[in-house]
Amino acid sequence: MSENQTEYTITFLPANRTVKVKDGSSVIKAAREAGLHINASCGGAGVCGKCRVIVESGEVQGGTSEKLSPEDFENGYRQACTAEVHEDITVRIPEETGRQKGGLGIDVPERHRARMHVFDIESVKKEGIFYPPVEKVCLELPKPGAHDNRSDVGRLMQGLADQLGKHRLVTGLTVLRKVRRALREKDFLVTATIELPVNEKSRNYLLNIQPGCWKHRNFGLAFDIGTTTVYGVLIDLNTGKILAKEFSYNPQMSYGEDVITRIIYAEKPKGLDMMQDLVIGAMNEIIARMLKNATPPVGEEHGPITRDEINSITIAGNTTMTHLLLKLEPDNIRRSPYVPVCTFIPPLCSEDLELELPHHCVALVYPAISSYVGGDIVAGVMGSGMYRTDLLTLFIDVGTNAEIVIGNKDWLACAACSAGPAFEGGGITHGMRAVEGAISDFSLNPENLEPMNITEGNKAPLGICGSGLLIIVATLFENKVLNQSGKFNPSDSPRIREGRSGWEYVLAWKDECATDHDIVINEVDIENFIRAKGAIFAGIMTLLEQVGLQVSDLEQIILAGGFGSYIDLDSAMSVGMLPEVDSSKFLYVGNGSLMGAWMSELSNHIRKDVVEVVRKMTSFELSEVPSFTDNYVASLFLPHTDLTLFPEAVKRRNLE
Numbered sequence: 001m002s003e004n005q006t007e008y009t010i011t012f013l014p015a016n017r018t019v020k021v022k023d024g025s026s027v028i029k030a031a032r033e034a035g036l037h038i039n040a041s042c043g044g045a046g047v048c049g050k051c052r053v054i055v056e057s058g059e060v061q062g063g064t065s066e067k068l069s070p071e072d073f074e075n076g077y078r079q080a081c082t083a084e085v086h087e088d089i090t091v092r093i094p095e096e097t098g099r100q101k102g103g104l105g106i107d108v109p110e111r112h113r114a115r116m117h118v119f120d121i122e123s124v125k126k127e128g129i130f131y132p133p134v135e136k137v138c139l140e141l142p143k144p145g146a147h148d149n150r151s152d153v154g155r156l157m158q159g160l161a162d163q164l165g166k167h168r169l170v171t172g173l174t175v176l177r178k179v180r181r182a183l184r185e186k187d188f189l190v191t192a193t194i195e196l197p198v199n200e201k202s203r204n205y206l207l208n209i210q211p212g213c214w215k216h217r218n219f220g221l222a223f224d225i226g227t228t229t230v231y232g233v234l235i236d237l238n239t240g241k242i243l244a245k246e247f248s249y250n251p252q253m254s255y256g257e258d259v260i261t262r263i264i265y266a267e268k269p270k271g272l273d274m275m276q277d278l279v280i281g282a283m284n285e286i287i288a289r290m291l292k293n294a295t296p297p298v299g300e301e302h303g304p305i306t307r308d309e310i311n312s313i314t315i316a317g318n319t320t321m322t323h324l325l326l327k328l329e330p331d332n333i334r335r336s337p338y339v340p341v342c343t344f345i346p347p348l349c350s351e352d353l354e355l356e357l358p359h360h361c362v363a364l365v366y367p368a369i370s371s372y373v374g375g376d377i378v379a380g381v382m383g384s385g386m387y388r389t390d391l392l393t394l395f396i397d398v399g400t401n402a403e404i405v406i407g408n409k410d411w412l413a414c415a416a417c418s419a420g421p422a423f424e425g426g427g428i429t430h431g432m433r434a435v436e437g438a439i440s441d442f443s444l445n446p447e448n449l450e451p452m453n454i455t456e457g458n459k460a461p462l463g464i465c466g467s468g469l470l471i472i473v474a475t476l477f478e479n480k481v482l483n484q485s486g487k488f489n490p491s492d493s494p495r496i497r498e499g500r501s502g503w504e505y506v507l508a509w510k511d512e513c514a515t516d517h518d519i520v521i522n523e524v525d526i527e528n529f530i531r532a533k534g535a536i537f538a539g540i541m542t543l544l545e546q547v548g549l550q551v552s553d554l555e556q557i558i559l560a561g562g563f564g565s566y567i568d569l570d571s572a573m574s575v576g577m578l579p580e581v582d583s584s585k586f587l588y589v590g591n592g593s594l595m596g597a598w599m600s601e602l603s604n605h606i607r608k609d610v611v612e613v614v615r616k617m618t619s620f621e622l623s624e625v626p627s628f629t630d631n632y633v634a635s636l637f638l639p640h641t642d643l644t645l646f647p648e649a650v651k652r653r654n655l656e
């Protein structure tokens with residue numbers, strides 16, 4: 001699809017709704033943006049022929065198909081998914097394609113996603129806390145002479161003290177061995193790399209010495225080690241800017257999709273070594289890619305950034321990932337009373353981790369709270385800024401495990417609950433990750449239950465991803481196709497049928513999708529989904545109870561994690577996954593863990609705050625809280641057994 005910034009207006013009849021779209025957009029995409037349903041079970045791949053519309057004025061490019069007869073074509077019929085807009089047009093959605101006889105009223109609810117919270121470096125600078133853990137300073141030292149035969153190190157340390165007020169400096173043998181040559185190579189012009197003290201008590205540490213002036217090239221890394229993915233960013237520590245960002249799937253996954261199976265593998269002989277080698281290998285590979293793709297801060301004359309110029313790294317991961325990274329035996333994490341080897345990790349150097357980084361590169365690994373609330377959540381709390389706000393905040397990181405934190409700058413309480421892999425497509429018959437061909441949005445024609453499938457990349461459907469699953473279950477429930485237990489109500493639509501795993505709804509027929517089978521959602525899938533959403537909602541309600549609060553007390557809700565950005569808030573409230581509050585209260589921070597790790601590369605003040613935050617966080621083991629089971633059982637319905645918690649959802653489905 002050719003795209004430029006020019007916009008054109010489409011008027012959809014009979015709803016008489018207009019929408020502006022970019023040049024080259026498809027008519028079906030425009031209909032979706034206008035909130036109009038067009039039957040489209042092949043997800044816009046041009047296969048099913050169901051998205052027929054009539055172009056009444058103006059012209060479209062494409063939109064033809066052997067499913068359209070020459071007469072149809074003559075009469076202005078086009079396939080909406082392959083018809084491109086390059087001028088203002090009027091399109092009629094014929095009854096057989098549209099949702100309602102006569103097409104009046106809002107067809108497809110507008111999707112509400114959480115507002116994006118962007119971390120802004122400038123605010124850190126304005127606050128005067130931009131103070132990276134490692135600094136590079138350039139100094140010209142007086143040359144030795146008859147009246148000055150101080151030692152090289154003495155000359156250097158004095159220079160640092162005099163010129164930069166760097167007192168209480170210590171260093172190590174590696175630097176001592178470099179000083180003589182470094183001082184003389186550029187005629188006593190040198191660059192010192194110094195690790196700055198996090199607090200008054202600790203000392204400046206001279207990490208490295210280089211001949212010449214290189215203070216403009218001071219780089220750091222931040223990593224989020226997730227159960228599924230590993231993300232890394234390369235940072236210019238002089239500006240705080242991210243120079244490159246890369247990710248890969250966590251190669252440990254081939255030894256277990258979730259933390260428990262991975263711990264079990266690590267308990268095998270050489271299992272722990274293997275787990276560490278795999279994640280370190282992935283990190284080194286990501287570092288290599290970032291160094292290759294990053295633009296050096298001051299242009300080419302100094303050439304691409306090299307590993308030797310990386311002076312600091314901050315890593316955040318859940319407790320199990322941190323144990324595997326550090327080769328700490330994780331076995332007691334999975335056995336009650338769930339005891340990690342440690343939660344606080346002492347400052348390390350990257351060599352301890354066998355990362356391909358210089359000996360002098362200092363490493364901070366984020367502290368954890370408990371076996372199931374790890375450094376990634378602490379980093380998320382830092383990244384989201386909830387530890388500095390007065391607003392009473394609920395923070396949720398939705399993944400295979402859902403971690404929950406409630407509080408604000410005065411206090412913090414946290415807990416974890418196992419949501420299972422449903423939101424990553426795991427345990428769902430045709431579940432998949434949010435890649436091309438995944439059904440990620442959906443609407444329904446309630447009269448004939450014809451679907452409008454929106455797929456990633458507008459490709460023929462291959463399966464259902466987490467955000468699609470949420471919207472599909474919510475839409476089937478809101479249209480009374482599903483009852484409160486997640487079972488299908490009787491229907492004579494061919495889309496509802498009995499399959500191998502109970503009753504099911506056919507999202508796309510085999511000849512409309514890129515698979516050799518129909519794509520369905522069945523009652524077992526919906527059960528797994530309800531268990532996952534129930535665990536999250538029960539976790540939220542139980543933690544609120546433990547701190548003596550209610551949903552109405554919450555002033556903001558922060559969503560983090562891969563899935564968080566795609567969550568359609570109305571659907572999440574309709575099914576009883578998230579508390580029903582005004583959607584303007586929701587914020588999305590993206591990969592909160594990575595953001596927290598990045599922030600800790602920008603400021604020792606933030607590093608100091610991390611220690612305070614960890615001390616402030618009270619952890620609740622939900623499996624030990626009796627009311628958790630009651631809350632969980634009550635949440636195994638759509639939306640919940642207590643409908644007073646979801647008045648809007650009740651209205652949407654008029655459940656009175």
Ligand code: FES
Nearest residue numbers: 040046048049081
């Ligand atoms: S042919 Fe257009 S959606 Fe299937």
